[in-house]
């Protein structure tokens with residue numbers, strides 16, 4: 001297939017591109033600034049609504065991962081606007097453009113996030129669960145709806161509600177390492193909140209599965225089969241790194257330090273099941289959190 005990929009320089013995109021290329025697909029990156037090897041890239045600028053339709057012609061599939069990083073700094077109103085606009089407006093631009101093609105691609109895989117569900121305690125969440133409340137839940141709902149023009153055109157649209165991605169190259173794991181390595185790792189808040197996670201390897205395999213599984217459309221939870229409580233995650237990380245985890249950070253301290261991000265990203269509880277991936281025969285390589293951590297950190 002000829003597959004267009006947005007957000008290809010990010011954590012997920014930079015693992016996705018080599019996987020797809022290795023499977024023999026022709027991968028064309030959609031980039032926001034002119035690329036060195038122009039024949040391998042299409043330039044778009046979602047910030048100003050610019051996308052040349054000719055760049056999208058004769059593609060079979062699109063993997064859309066672009067979005068302003070949500071963990072890069074304390075949230076204020078302008079950061080929140082960037083996070084929302086880069087996702088909602090970017091998805092709208094892409095799906096409206098795809099809908100204008102005389103021969104549109106068959107499938108569009110869009111990133112979304114388990115933030116869709118809000119914070120739900122111990123409730124088991126499947127793709128059929130209702131949306132939650134709060135900034136991230138609202139952004140995710142708008143983000144998923146922004147692909148409507150592509151759906152109406154008859155393109156198969158999959159919105160992947162991605163959980164916490166485990167990778168050594170970016171995201172949550174490297175962010176936790178300094179405190180844990182210094183012996184200052186510990187549970188966050190009560191530690192009872194559920195964390196739904198997936199290794200970068202299983203996530204890229206799940207995206208490849210969604211590309212070729214014709215029966216899959218609509219929301220798909222991209223999480224492993226075993227969400228863990230924050231306190232279990234803390235113990236496993238301490239065990240893998242061979243560091244103590246006696247410290248704990250009270251919710252109030254996190255809120256003072258990080259503001260709104262503390263509740264949205266660290267204290268919220270999401271116990272999510274990957275029901276649609278399992279129903280369509282996807283086999284996870286990693287179901288056990290400690291084994292997954294050992295794998296991504298290269299610690300046997």
Ligand SMILES: NC(=O)c1ccc[n+]([C@@H]2O[C@H](COP(=O)([O-])OP(=O)(O)OC[C@H]3O[C@@H](n4cnc5c(N)ncnc54)[C@H](OP(=O)(O)O)[C@@H]3O)[C@@H](O)[C@H]2O)c1
Pocket residue numbers: 006007008009010011012013030031032046047065066067068069070082086090111112113114161162163164165170171172
């Ligand atoms: N990593 C996770 O744990 C996780 C969990 C749930 C959901 N997700 C979602 O999955 C998607 C990919 O995640 P990721 O971890 O790979 O993210 P990432 O590392 O932050 O990369 C996202 C990419 O999006 C593009 N981008 C950045 N700012 C942008 C803006 N203002 N407008 C348009 N594009 C912009 C960039 O690619 P270019 O410079 O190449 O355009 C960037 O490399 C994101 O939408 C994210 O919200 C990730």
